[in-house]
Amino acid sequence: MAEMSIAEALRQAIREEMQRDPRVFCVGEDIGITGGFGGAFTVTLGLADEFGHERILDTPISEIGIAGLAVGSAMAGLRPIADVQYGDFLFCMMDQLANQAAKMTYMSGGTVKVPMVMRAPVGSTRRGAQHAQSLEAFFTHVPGLKVVAPSTAYDAKGLLKSAVRDDNPVIVFEHKLLYGSKGPRSEAGSVSPIGEVPEEEYLVPIGKGITRREGSDVTIVGKLLTVYRALAAAEKLAQDGIQAEVIDPRTLVPLDKELILESVCKTGRLVIVEEDNLTGGWAADVAAIVAEEAFFWLDAPIKRVSAPDTPAPFAPVMEEFYVPSEERVIEAVKALF
Amino acid sequence: MATEVLVPPLGQTVDTVTLVAWYKAEGETVAQGESLFAIETDKATLDIEAPASGVLRGVTAQPGDEIKVLSPIALIAAPDEAAEGPRPPAHPCSADSDTPPAPRPDRTTEKRGRGDGRGRIFISPRARRLAEEHSIPLEALEATGPEGAIIERDVRAYLDAHAGPSITPVARRMADGAGLDWRGLTGSGPGGRVTRDDVVQALEKAPKAAAVVTAPAEINEAIESIPLRSVRAVIAERMLRSATDAAQVTLTAEADATALVKLRDQLAQDGVNASYNDLFLYILGRALTEHPLLNASLEGDTIKVWQRIHIGLAVDTERGLLVPVVRNVDRKRLLQLSEETLSLVDRARAGQCTPDELSGGTFTLTNLGMFGIDAFTPLINLPECAVLGVGRIKRQPVMVGDEVVGREMVWLSLTFDHRLVDGGPAARFLQRVVQLVERTHLLMA
Structure with a gap:
């Protein structure tokens, strides 16, 4: 089995799917240009040499154009993997994604399918407020879209392959600090979750979460980068005798509610960690689900650890304060005992 | 402000x-x-x-x-008044967002757990569930959780502390009923469980307690435990005091109420609807005016003979016995009495009487006729001197001269406090009441 970064795992997923199915193609800005990075974070690096510029399609800087092309070609029978350089630019694509992609199957009574994938890097990485947002909650709120958020190389490959094969539009959120990209695209403060990725064919099913660490005293739910914050916090908490269970839902829509509820029923405590702003966030929704469905199993209030309700700051020291830290997770957990 | x-x-x-x-x-x-x-x-x-x-x-x-x-x-x-003066922001769920929150308890020194000091116990849903499963009273739990709440570990700690031999329900009832501490027993049941036989044996060894043991079939359990409070507590206290403090004597007399029944029918025909209670109130108003010693109270070592005649009417309500008072009975027309009584009784039944309407009586009238009771021994509503109990009016064969005729008969029961008044005056009063019942035209005299 090969050791791979998430960027490499995603690249392999795309390669395998493009080899398997001629309808699969990539579209985005600077994803195939000779001498380029292979997209903003090297995911498509070298694929243009293998598959040609017809299937690794560079576009002008027009996000709504990329999204429109993806929706239209998917409706017409292709299986596009669209790429946006920063998740923040998904706002430019909102009409295509929320009004068109998400609604077509419903409005056509199931006769029209939109089997597109929209890949989007998120997370605050010293690029300022317009290149830092975590937009997952905007999309978990739109019925008709599936939303995945892989945090390991194994899941990145398996989930992207499942996304390509899904007949629904799937938004794939990738965290900039988790790509493990090398060279000029390596990120300061990267977690580099390099992991073993099977060379052979495998899929990670959409809608199945995973327990990253078992524990009996508190459930910590994280996604993307905050899974690692939660795991680091759990190690420290263990030294204080608190056994934290860390859950990574991997898919946000449809959410593996059962996994979270079962864990909370075991531990009686829940802390949700996410990088998005607090208000109206995904963490709020998880908290509501647990309050509704596992209230009588709770032994303490549900806590959210998230970014404050401000744009992401540009100054590194302030950004460090802004993104939920391991220490904040520990503090939140300890307040429940 | x-x-x-x-x-x-x-x-x-x-x-x-x-x-x-x-x-x-x-x-x-x-x-x-x-x-x-x-x-x-x-x-x-x-x-x-x-x-x-x-x-x-x-x-x-x-x-x-x-x-x-x-x-x-x-x-x-005031609507825009968040709070008086500067206050720290209160927790939105706190029971009193307008008073400063209690200082956060120091968990090393203070075990709050009894809630906010106002009867609310803060306990996590999980802990409450567990406590309920084991029938643990929440007041017994010590809180060590966040924000002074009882959490699961507190319930577990209680369970550990109170762990002992288990016992079958029947054995437990027997042991508890006999006041036997079964925790010290060695159980012979599966897993060392204390069984009925173990309890019986233990009780036989303790001769004093053995007498208390009864067969399980005879063990009775209250289906409801009603705390003695509010109206019930007052009734209990007053009735006991009445029974123990007063020298009560009950006189009974049978009266021929044929004329009274006829009078009531005639009044009704002419549009005056009066109940028998109204008629008895009217009669008592006249009789008590003539026999003031029965319209009296004993206060300390003084007998107070009252000028005004305020008669309490015993009313059976869902909340228990209430005695609203009809005032100045002797000065009111029958129609007035009827209207007042109707309204008082309605409000008593609805629990809407004011305290003043329920106090100040000088005599009491109680009527069990509607339940088919003939005669009874009413208890005096202290500190009053007497109470008149009215039985049912029933058509009976009666000798009039040498002939048996059907007459509407009623038993009147007068209980009086012999400390205040003797048998003679009490008997004369009852005699007068009987006379007014039988010869209603005398009410005009």
């Missing part, structure tokens, strides 16, 4: 009241004069009006709480 909501004073005899309900929730807007909450005294349930307009805040009393009169139980604040 917030206005305090006080429990109003309710006459001289009321010290504490029970809060029945809030009509407004914390944070709700209320207008001055609107019903704000209901209280129950030993005699009545009353709606209390809001003393000011504004927003209800700082509620400190919950339904069921017993509260001293004149104590503050909430505030009415």
Whole structure:
């Protein structure tokens, strides 16, 4: 089995799917240009040499154009993997994604399918407020879209392959600090979750979460980068005798509610960690689900650890304060005992 | 400036009241004069009006709480008045967002756990569930959780501390009934469980307790445990005092009520609807005027013979016996008595009588005729001197001259306190009542 970064795992997923199915193609800005990075974070690096510029399609800087092309070609029978350089630019694509992609199957009574994938890097990485947002909650709120958020190389490959094969539009959120990209695209403060990725064919099913660490005293739910914050916090908490269970839902829509509820029923405590702003966030929704469905199993209030309700700051020291830290997770957990 | 909501004073005899309900929730807007909450005294349930307009805040009393009169139980604040003076921000769920939160307990020195000091216990849903599964009273739990709440580990700690031999339910009832501490027993059942036989054996060894043991089939359990409080507590206290403190003698006499029945029918035909109670009140008004010694009370070592005649009417209500008082009975026309009685009885049954309407009687009338009771020995409503019990009016064969004729007969039972009055005057009074029942035209005289 090969050791791979998430960027490499995603690249392999795309390669395998493009080899398997001629309808699969990539579209985005600077994803195939000779001498380029292979997209903003090297995911498509070298694929243009293998598959040609017809299937690794560079576009002008027009996000709504990329999204429109993806929706239209998917409706017409292709299986596009669209790429946006920063998740923040998904706002430019909102009409295509929320009004068109998400609604077509419903409005056509199931006769029209939109089997597109929209890949989007998120997370605050010293690029300022317009290149830092975590937009997952905007999309978990739109019925008709599936939303995945892989945090390991194994899941990145398996989930992207499942996304390509899904007949629904799937938004794939990738965290900039988790790509493990090398060279000029390596990120300061990267977690580099390099992991073993099977060379052979495998899929990670959409809608199945995973327990990253078992524990009996508190459930910590994280996604993307905050899974690692939660795991680091759990190690420290263990030294204080608190056994934290860390859950990574991997898919946000449809959410593996059962996994979270079962864990909370075991531990009686829940802390949700996410990088998005607090208000109206995904963490709020998880908290509501647990309050509704596992209230009588709770032994303490549900806590959210998230970014404050401000744009992401540009100054590194302030950004460090802004993104939920391991220490904040520990503090939140300890307040429940 | 917030206005305090006080429990109003309710006459001289009321010290504490029970809060029945809030009509407004914390944070709700209320207008001055609107019903704000209901209280129950030993005699009545009353709606209390809001003393000011504004927003209800700082509620400190919950339904069921017993509260001293004149104590503050909430505030009415101006709508835009977040709180008086500078206050730290309160937790949005805190029961009294208008009073400063209690200092956060230091968990190393303080075990709060009994809630916010106002009867609320903070306990996690998980802990509550576990406590309920094991029938553990929440008051018994010590809180070590966040924000002074009882959490699962506190319930587990209680369970560990109270772990002992298990016992079968039957054995437990027997042991508890005999006052036997079964925790010290060695169980012979599966897993060392204490069984019925173990308890029987233990009780046989303890000869004193053995007499208490009864076969399990005879063990009775209360289907309901009703705390003796409010109206019931007052009845219990008064009746016992009446039975033990007064020298009660009951005289009975049978009266021929044929004329009274006829009078009532005639009145009804002419549009005056009076009950037998109304007629007896009317008769008592006249008879007591002539026999003032029966319209008296014993207060300390003084017999007070009253000028005014206020007759209490025993009313059977859902909440228990209530005795609303009809005032100045001797000065009122029958129709007036009838209207007043009707309204008093209705309000007594609805729990709406004021404390003043339920006190100040000088004599009591009680009527069990509607239940088919012929004669009984009513208890005096102390400190009054006497009570008249009226039985059912029943058509009976009676000798009139040498002939047997059908007459409407009624038994009258007069209980009097022999400390205040002797048998002679009491008998003469009853005789006069009988006469007025039999010869109703004398009411005109």
